[in-house]
Amino acid sequence: MSLPLAGLSAIVTGAGRGLGRAEALELARLGAAVVVNDHGQPGRDGSGAASAGPAEQVVAQIRKAGGTAVPHTGDVSDFRQAGELVESAIAEFGKLDILVNNAGILRDRMVFSMTEDEWDAVIRVHLKGHFNTTRFAAAHWRDRAKAAGGTVYGRIVNTSSEAFLAGSAGQPNYAAAKGGIVGLTTSTALALAKYGVTANAICPRARTRMTEDVFAGLRKPEEGLDPLAPEHVAPLVGYLASPAAASVNGQLLVVHGGMVAVMERPRVRARFDSKQEAFTHDELDALLTPHYADRPPGETFAAAEVLGLRRGRDEGD
Template sequence: MGMDVLAGRTAIVTGAGRGLGRAEALELARLGAAVVVNDYGQPGRDGSGEASATPAEEVAAEIVAAGGRAVAHHGDVADFKQAQELAGLALETFGSLDILVNNAGILRDRMVFSMTEEEWDAVIRVHLKGHFNMTRFAAAHWRDRAKADNGRPVFGRIVNTSSEAFLAGSAGQPNYAAAKGGIVGLTTSTAAALAKYGVRSNVICPRARTRMTDDVFGPAGPAVDRSPDPLAPEHVAPLVGYLASPAAERVNGQVFVVHGGMVALVDRPRVTAKFDTAKDAFTYGELDELLTGYFAGRDPAESFAATEVLGLKRSRPY
């Protein structure tokens, strides 16, 4: 199909029946990987509607038709047992599991004061628990492989999907923003835990025009000078291919923002101001003097400095 930097490797891509996941699965196959294409296949972006095997099967068939190797998996990654079965399918079909791309997700948008318990739980379940489930089974496989080989490092790559919503907040998406922030914490913890086994774990925050974002970005406009849509999912896929490759050996526990021909590396939080008491302990009055003065002139609507990340203001981030 193309380059062979991932020849002999097997990748699982969740939520790969459409949009970003589809583009990522096609890119990994182009780079030579065998791909397990997972998608639960529900038509609604909120996870509603009857599940269908068709989206995953169509993408797998597309990869095979182009000369690659792929198998479809129709299952719910947020279900612990089905996630285990998905990891097992990679091993049974292709004999290895080397790359995990966690992409599956849904939306249940609502302001925090109107959100139902079910809307909160559903989004946390699919995004955060789904990422954990797949990470857990891939990690156990890689640890067991390393132990079986006298502790020699194996090849393992995890690429998780977060969002700028975790950085900048998203007023109508408290469940989504919380899940995406949790995914970053899961990724950095996993990176620290699995590094000694040869596994590299990173996270991307993509902007792309998909059915998840059609009310934010709208439909693609007319092509100008035959230029591709800058928000096409295909702009995100190459970074996923790179992070899944041997070339990313020294990249671990990192957060990337990616879209439209741009990749930005997000630094870990740093202290921007430090206040010390002049006495043994702070008093209310001393804190009032220091902090009220420091935040004077700030707009309370801009609650966190990260709202300015990459020029992002109050538009809803993805």
């Protein structure tokens, strides 16, 4: 029996450590040839000198297991380098079939203390980085589809976060970037569906260097797989990248510890209509104030509350 991703090629960004590493290993295990992209800076804030070490280590692990992989150390937040990343996959494997966007950094700070650079850096790596690779991969698939006169195989898996769903007080830059990634994903899904390409986003919960503060109080179990291990997330990425997920498009899924939750798009909870041509302040006061009177201050999305996903980050002033 052939492997689910046999004959397919993939790019995984931020694949030198944590989630990206687990995802690259899973795609290779399922048969894909993988470009392991990682800029290699040691700091989770994107600081330190770039290094080929993390990407090369993952490539060596894939090859040792009998898989096919090549390293790439380009910075996905740079438009030109992101284009070179996509071109490297095409040059190495003849085409690109799967793009997993995972690269990111953290620069946490409360909104009243955040600097312009802290905002720009996180938006650039997360949101612009997702756009950059998506843009070049999408152009590749469109050109192939036009040349073939039909559809092609293409899968995009983007990485959002529960920080977007439930709010994260000390991460306004990160939460905004992750929300933007969901918007990018749904727009891309609609634009590329006619070419046979799907785009979905995941909100993973995993213990990595990016989340070491969030899960500092939760110890790893002495035996068995850690519920917060990245290996719990990787199988969903492998599924979304596979032919089996052809009908899954424009979706947002939360995943961790043996659980996958399919999120709904925002729905209208209540509607109020003016009894005249346009609302007045007094009319809105009479309608909306009672509606919110019994809700806790700062309550956000109901979906996040149902899943019990809320976790604030009040540190970092």
